[in-house]
Amino acid sequence: MGNRRQFLQATMLAAGAAVLPRVESTPVAGGARVVSTWDFGVGANAAAWPVLARGGSALDAVEAGARWAEADLCNPTVGRCGNPDRDGVLTLDASIMDGDGRCGAVAALEDIAHPVSVARAVMEKTPHVMLVGAGAQQFAVAQGFQKTPLLTDSARDAWREWLKTSKYAPQINAERQTRPGDKTNHDTLGILARDAQGRLAGACTTSGMAWKLHGRVGDSPIIGAGLYVDNEVGAATASGVGEEMIRNAASFLVVELMRQGRSPADACREAIDRVVRKRPEASKTLQVCFLAMNKDGDVGAFALHRGFVYAVQDASPGPHDRLQDAASVYRTEQK
Numbered sequence: 001m002g003n004r005r006q007f008l009q010a011t012m013l014a015a016g017a018a019v020l021p022r023v024e025s026t027p028v029a030g031g032a033r034v035v036s037t038w039d040f041g042v043g044a045n046a047a048a049w050p051v052l053a054r055g056g057s058a059l060d061a062v063e064a065g066a067r068w069a070e071a072d073l074c075n076p077t078v079g080r081c082g083n084p085d086r087d088g089v090l091t092l093d094a095s096i097m098d099g100d101g102r103c104g105a106v107a108a109l110e111d112i113a114h115p116v117s118v119a120r121a122v123m124e125k126t127p128h129v130m131l132v133g134a135g136a137q138q139f140a141v142a143q144g145f146q147k148t149p150l151l152t153d154s155a156r157d158a159w160r161e162w163l164k165t166s167k168y169a170p171q172i173n174a175e176r177q178t179r180p181g182d183k184t185n186h187d188t189l190g191i192l193a194r195d196a197q198g199r200l201a202g203a204c205t206t207s208g209m210a211w212k213l214h215g216r217v218g219d220s221p222i223i224g225a226g227l228y229v230d231n232e233v234g235a236a237t238a239s240g241v242g243e244e245m246i247r248n249a250a251s252f253l254v255v256e257l258m259r260q261g262r263s264p265a266d267a268c269r270e271a272i273d274r275v276v277r278k279r280p281e282a283s284k285t286l287q288v289c290f291l292a293m294n295k296d297g298d299v300g301a302f303a304l305h306r307g308f309v310y311a312v313q314d315a316s317p318g319p320h321d322r323l324q325d326a327a328s329v330y331r332t333e334q335k
Contacts, residue, residue: 041311058201082207099200099231190237218242224252234294264292265300301326
């Protein structure tokens with residue numbers, strides 16, 4: 001009976017997604033463009049844009065945007081203001097990828113303020129893709145990064161309050177709550193850029209889910225899950241509950257769907273549909289979001305639940321630091 005019920009639920013959810021109108025991507029007539037997840041993506045784009053405006057590389061731009069989120073933004077899901085794990089330890093994850101296939105990542109990194117820059121150093125100065133834990137920190141220090149305690153008083157207070165119940169439950173769209181100490185559970189700044197030369201790059205940075213098991217790593221530092229970039233096709237990044245992205249190699253999937261000819265928005269939508277079909281019960285309580293850009297700079301996004309927003313900045317006439325709502329499978333924003 002249980003299997004039959006799950007089958008029917010999956011069928012109905014997939015059918016509901018199938019009747020949604022075609023999702024339009026935002027076109028751009030050549031030139032540079034940068035896009036980021038969530039409302040704090042506006043600040044990340046503003047930090048990245050000067051690099052692109054002066055003709056710099058997409059890779060430099062996404063690193064600049066991610067560094068802003070790690071240090072200048074005080075958000076309980078990213079960087080220095082991130083909430084800790086259930087042991088009270090703040091660990092950071094990040095990845096960066098160039099459109100030529102080069103990539104680097106760090107996971108479970110402690111006491112280093114800019115994990116995205118350490119990830120770039122892994123990419124450029126080692127034969128590896130990912131370093132984790134104490135080894136990642138050791139490498140960072142050897143490269144000249146300074147160790148510094150990052151856990152804020154507000155994050156420590158939030159953890160102590162959480163210990164009273166020790167209840168762990170991911171919250172849909174927690175990323176939109178940007179006050180220090182908020183009891184949020186996830187997750188990511190994802191940023192994608194196209195420079196004036198048509199090159200693509202992307203980066204992800206996160207403190208991961210609050211109150212996670214010590215050592216838990218989500219999708220953000222995993223190439224192909226939280227981030228994937230290919231100059232021949234496009235780039236994609238993900239946000240939400242990272243385990244779902246890992247299970248579906250989600251960002252790689254979005255790029256491969258664009259390779260088959262789908263628009264960025266339709267590629268994101270089809271990736272969401274796959275998550276729904278595989279785990280219909282989980283899809284009711286977990287947020288999954290994708291943001292994509294193709295090689296021409298067209299942008300699209302799609303989410304499982306209503307409430308995912310993304311920021312776009314370019315040199316187009318009119319406001320060029322726009323915040324846009326993504327379409328979603330579920331039309332009612334979940335609390």
